[in-house]
Amino acid sequence: MKKLSVIFTAAVMAFSMALPVSAVKHEDLAVAYITYADAPEGTVYTDILIKLPTDDESYTDFTQSPEVCKDGAKGGTSLGITADSEIAKYSEDGYISLSLHHNKALTLCIYSDKEVLKMATSKIDSCDFIDLSVNYGAFKAAYIDGEGNILGVTDASETAYSMDTPYGFSAKGNGLTFQRHGAHPRAIAIGIAVSVLVIISLPLIIGLIYSKRNKRLKPSELAKNNKKDVK
Secondary structure (H helix, E strand, C coil), X not given: CHXXXXXXXXXXXXXXXXXXXXXXXXXXXXXXXXXXECCCCCCCEEEEEEECCCCCCCECCCCCCCEECCCCCCCCEECCCCCCCHHHHCCECCEEEHHHHECCECCCEECCCCEEEEECCCCCCCCCHHHHHHHHCCCEEEEECCCXXXXXXXXXXXXXXXXXXXXXXXXXXXXXXEEEECCCHHHHHHHHHHHHHHHHHHHHHHHHHHHHHHHHCCHHHHHHHHHHHXX
16 A cells, blocks of 8 residues: 555656646746748838737837847847837727837847847736737737838737747748747646546545455455554
């Protein structure tokens, strides 16, 4: 019986440790890496759009222009996008520029192979890309030239999940993917359900095995085993 108890304890610990595996590799929820392909000619960067109402407490008339940054640098040279640019004035179907109109959006940095957009967030006042997704729904992306003119806008984003990539966006032609780090919620739910089922079932299985085992033992052997269990 002691051996079975050890097996049961080990199994419970194994399943308990397996649940938070998706959180082992941490990716910052407030940082998005943006890439694009098959963009219109003249595209300098892509701007993420969200359905942010102008009467929302997070809305602001204008934040700051994106910057062209050298690889590895946290800041760079302003692109010169102003509040009078087409992208700053864009508002179609409720979608507006995230980097130019959300008061928690930090400067969008344009690197040679990607863009990086960070949101100012804290434990007290959370504002990361999961929050934005929950609060405002699907994203879109606009292809922008060096003067802030819009060359094209993607369809609403689809969400993808991966344990190997950080949070971010990937625009390709008319399509946009919102990349979330971690396992798909459905996979997590199935994993938890299986773990709970195993934990509930193990005592029953162990009890059944122990019961059948005792039935095979002679009274004298059963008495000896009971004494061992007491010890």
